[in-house]
Amino acid sequence: MRILHCADLHIGSSLESGLLPDRAALRRREINDSLSRIAAMARRHRIDACLIAGDLFDTDYVTPETWKRCLAAMASATPVRFLILPGNHDGRFLHAREQRASSGDPADRLPSNVKILTGGHSVRMGATRVFAAETADDIRYIKADIQLFNIVMMHGTVSGQSFTFADGTVVPFSALxxxxxxxxxxxxxxxxxAAQVDARLTLCWPGCLEARGYDEPGRKGFIVVNTENGSRRFVRAALRECAAVTCTLDRADTEGDILNKIHQSLQDVAEENLVYLHLDGAAKEEEFNPASLQKMLLQEYFGVRIDTSSLTILGRGQQMNTSRVASPEPDEDATRIWNPQEEAQIAADADDWTREERPLARKITEQAEDEAGSQIALREIFRELVRDAGLAPETADEVLKAGYAALDGEELPL
Ligand SMILES: [Mn+2]
Known part of the structure; x- marks a missing residue:
């Protein structure tokens, strides 16, 4: 059996991440479509089950349309099965949907290939069983058959020899x-x-599926697990990643030198990506113009943030240091856990994932030009803005109506 394990899709993210407005709108649409992409990929690759290990949604407020669209995307990927674990962002929503689904109203029923797997429950699929744990008790009550390939889905963090649920409950590895x-x-x-617990158990986390901002650098994608031999592979399948790059400047650099150095340090970054450019060393004020640098790089990449917190800027006569901002953690070792031998072995497998990797740079460009699409995105943004404004329902309705009319180019009834 082959399992696709992803997590933290954060559908509905507001993406106030310093992207240009039109790009943020496009990015929002891409994030909102990420489950459909995963579902289609899973079906193409004859994956048996997709595990979504929490935070499918960014908040507990999921619009009926979004929920419907997600269910439709999963249903259309049948026979792929989907097991969804509630996370700390969407837990209340998913618990409520699960309760409604099991309480019998046909309107709330989930597609037959979709299950919201809440703590304490498990699903058996052939020689594999998947448990969900949301509390320390859920872990305690797991009864895993020695004959099966047993998976436990959890939402939280590993540090040292313990696992911590998102709510702060700590579970020592000894309990696992x-x-x-x-x-x-x-x-x-x-x-x-990833972290090794015992000879049999490895905990793995794929990270968020897509880079939503500059604080999410590194490879993005999901893990494919083969339950027959326990092998796993990280598939780098995000539409866009954020490349965190450090470039060291020197006080003797001219403006031209600076641009050359920066371009050189970015030469491996694909244009569809976000760039977090961390500058250190020193630069003369008159040779260094962050605003025009930003402008130039925005024509070359999807998004750019320039971090000068470690750069000493030498003014005429004086020396100043801009305020220090924490830079994102590098995650170069993020995929060290994927044993290269295993990876080679799976790569040689009948199934070829390489065509999914770094996938749709060209398609994205086409999408960006899709005006109808950006109209929809604008509506989504507007709806969310109104939703978040905390207006009375009647007022919100009025505002929505007026806003949609304006987006359609109609006269406003003032
Ligand atoms: Mn979370």
Whole structure:
């Protein structure tokens, strides 16, 4: 059986991340479509089940249209099965949907291939069983058959020899050891990683599926697990990643030198990506113009943030240091856990994922030019703005009506 493990899609993210407005709108649409992309990929690659390890949605407020669209995307990927674990962002929403789904009203029923797997429950699929744990008790009550490939889905963080649920409950690894568990499908941490618990159990987290901003650098994608041999592979399948790049300037650099150095340090970054450019060293004030640098790079990349917190800027006669901002953590070792031998072995497998990797740079460009699409995105943004404004329902309705009319180019009834 082949499992696709992803997490933290954060559909509905507001993306106030310093992208240009039109690009933020496009990015929002891409994030909102990410489940459809995963579902289609899973079906194409004959994946048996997709595990979504929490935070499918960015908030507990999921519009009926969004929910419907997600269900339709999953249903259309049948026979792929989807197991969705509630996370800290969408837990209340998913718990409520699960309760409604099991209480019998046909209107609330989920597609037959979709299950919201809440803590304490499990699903058996052939020789594989998937448990969901949302509390320490859920872990305690897991009874994993030694014969099966046993997966536990959890939403939280690993540090040292313990796992911490998103609500802060700490579970020492000893509680997970010798429980016949094979694979921990984790979510919550936004950069990929893994930890070995015992000879049998590895906890893995793919990180968020897409880079939503400059604080989410590194490789983005999901993990494919083969339950027959326990092998796993990280598939780098995000539409856009954020490349965190450091470039060191020198006080002797001219403006031209600075541009050359920066271009050189960015030469491996694909144009569809976001760039977090961390500058250090020193630059003369008259040779260094961050605003025009930003402008230039925005024509070359999807998004750019320039961090000068470690750069000493030498003014005429004086020396100043701009305020220090924490730079994002590098995650170069994020995928060190994928044993290269295993990876080679799976790559040689009948199934070829490479064509999914770094996928749609060209298609994105086409999408960006799709005007109808950006109209829809504008409506989505507007609806969310109104929603977040905390207006009385009648007022919100009025505002929405007026706004939609304006977007359609109609006269406003003032
Ligand atoms: Mn989370």
């Amino acid at each position: 050891k010798n429980r016949n568990l094979d694979y921990g499908a984790l979510g919550h941490v936004h950069a990929a990683g």
